[in-house]
Amino acid sequence: MSKQxxxxxxxxxxxxxxxxxxxxxxxxxEGLAPAFKALGDPVRLRLLSLIAxxxxxxxxxxxxxxxxxxxxxxxxxxxxVLKATGLVTADxxxxxxxxxxxxxxxxxxxxxLAAPAEATA
Amino acid sequence: MSKQxxxxxxxxxxxxxxxxxxxxxxxxxEGLAPAFKALGDPVRLRLLSLIAxxxxxxxxxxxxxxxxxxxxxxxxxxxxVLKATGLVTADxxxxxxxxxxxxxxxxxxxxxLAAPAEATA
DNA sequence: CACTTGTCTTGATGTTTGTCAAAATAGACG
DNA sequence: CGTCTATTTTGACAAACATCAAGACAAGTG
Numbered sequence: 001m002s003k004q005x006x007x008x009x010x011x012x013x014x015x016x017x018x019x020x021x022x023x024x025x026x027x028x029x030e031g032l033a034p035a036f037k038a039l040g041d042p043v044r045l046r047l048l049s050l051i052a053x054x055x056x057x058x059x060x061x062x063x064x065x066x067x068x069x070x071x072x073x074x075x076x077x078x079x080x081v082l083k084a085t086g087l088v089t090a091d092x093x094x095x096x097x098x099x100x101x102x103x104x105x106x107x108x109x110x111x112x113l114a115a116p117a118e119a120t121a
Numbered sequence: 122m123s124k125q126x127x128x129x130x131x132x133x134x135x136x137x138x139x140x141x142x143x144x145x146x147x148x149x150x151e152g153l154a155p156a157f158k159a160l161g162d163p164v165r166l167r168l169l170s171l172i173a174x175x176x177x178x179x180x181x182x183x184x185x186x187x188x189x190x191x192x193x194x195x196x197x198x199x200x201x202v203l204k205a206t207g208l209v210t211a212d213x214x215x216x217x218x219x220x221x222x223x224x225x226x227x228x229x230x231x232x233x234l235a236a237p238a239e240a241t242a
Numbered sequence: 243c244a245c246t247t248g249t250c251t252t253g254a255t256g257t258t259t260g261t262c263a264a265a266a267t268a269g270a271c272g
Numbered sequence: 273c274g275t276c277t278a279t280t281t282t283g284a285c286a287a288a289c290a291t292c293a294a295g296a297c298a299a300g301t302g
Contacts, residue, residue: 019166019169019170019173019174020170020173020174020222020224020227021174022170022174023167023170023171023174024166024167024170026163026167029163029164029166029167029170030163032163032166033160033161033162033163033165033166034161036157036158036160036161036166037157037158037160037161037162038161039154039157039158039160039161040154040155040157040158040159040160040161041154041158041259041260042147042150042151042153042154043150043260044154045140045145045150045153045154045157046144046145046147046150048140049140049141049143049144049145049150050144052140052141053140053141053142053143053144060278061278061279062278062279065278065279070260070261070262071261071262071263072278072279072280073261073262073263073264073279073280073281073282074260074261074262075279076279076280076281077259077260077261077280077281078260079279079280080280092268092269092279094269094270095268095269095270095277095278095279096269096278096279097278097279097280101141103141103236106141106234106235106236107234107235107236109234110231110232110233110234110235110236111231112231113227113228113230113231113234114227114228114231114235115224115227115228115231162289162290164290181248182248182249182250183248183249186248186249191290191291191292192291192292192293193248193249193250194249194250194251194252194291194292194293194294195290195291195292196249197249197250197251198250198251198289198290198291199290200250201250213249213298213299215298215299215300216247216248216249216298216299216300217248217249218248218249218250
């Protein structure tokens with residue numbers, strides 16, 4: 001119920017209106033910026049894409065590590081950033097840890113950038 | 122014609138498919154990340170929102186400066202970042218410079234995060 | 243041409259960030 | 273319980289960043 005799926009997006013959850021429609025408040029902007037910042041790194045963007053697009057909805061870290069020329073700690077660091085914003089969630093099952101994309105968070109951000117219903121000139 | 126409305130989003134313009142649908146290539150991610158990074162700062166997020174939501178579609182820098190507790194050079198810096206990614210365009214008319222949001226760029230990013238047509242489970 | 247106002251550029255500074263090596267934790271398997 | 277693999281945490285360092293003061297540039301006004 002009061003599950004906190006979107007840690008950093010929480011306070012901003014009340015703005016389902018595109019930022020094109022009305023100016024964000026300073027508080028909303030501070031709540032939303034970390035999510036975009038998390039997407040602002042090529043590695044994290046690919047990580048999220050790999051996770052979100054993977055069949056079954058979840059991916060083992062071991063599979064993610066192989067897709068990059070980066071050491072495991074670096075991948076782990078980026079995953080933590082994504083997790084901190086609520087864009088993904090982690091779930092350990094035995095030896096392996098699986099990451100899953102949080103569509104709710106993606107929808108929030110997508111809607112924020114979308115055009116407001118009507119026109120697109 | 123070959124107008125370059127989306128400087129940094131240019132190379133990534135060929136991915137109109139949500140990142141949920143299929144994994145981004147490294148090149149696509151590198152092309153897109155700067156745009157999200159530009160949105161990853163509270164000040165820039167508010168700036169974009171102020172510009173995009175303003176009646177008439179454009180805003181004078183002088184109006185933007187007043188909305189923040191920041192010096193003019195700082196605002197100018199953030200506007201330049203937004204401009205470099207193609208999220209906004211600038212246009213000097215006489216004494217004042219007007220900024221305008223580039224809906225094409227916003228649509229691209231929004232679509233990238235959107236769910237792929239069908240389900241939303 | 244001088245003066246004023248609006249905007250941007252340059253240079254400097256303290257903070258944040260991406261990356262890795264080394265060490266720590268978590269679980270499986272003898 | 274010891275050992276092996278998977279993942280995370282810690283610590284360190286260079287690169288990138290946000291911010292400002294000072295100065296430069298643009299354009300309108302006397």
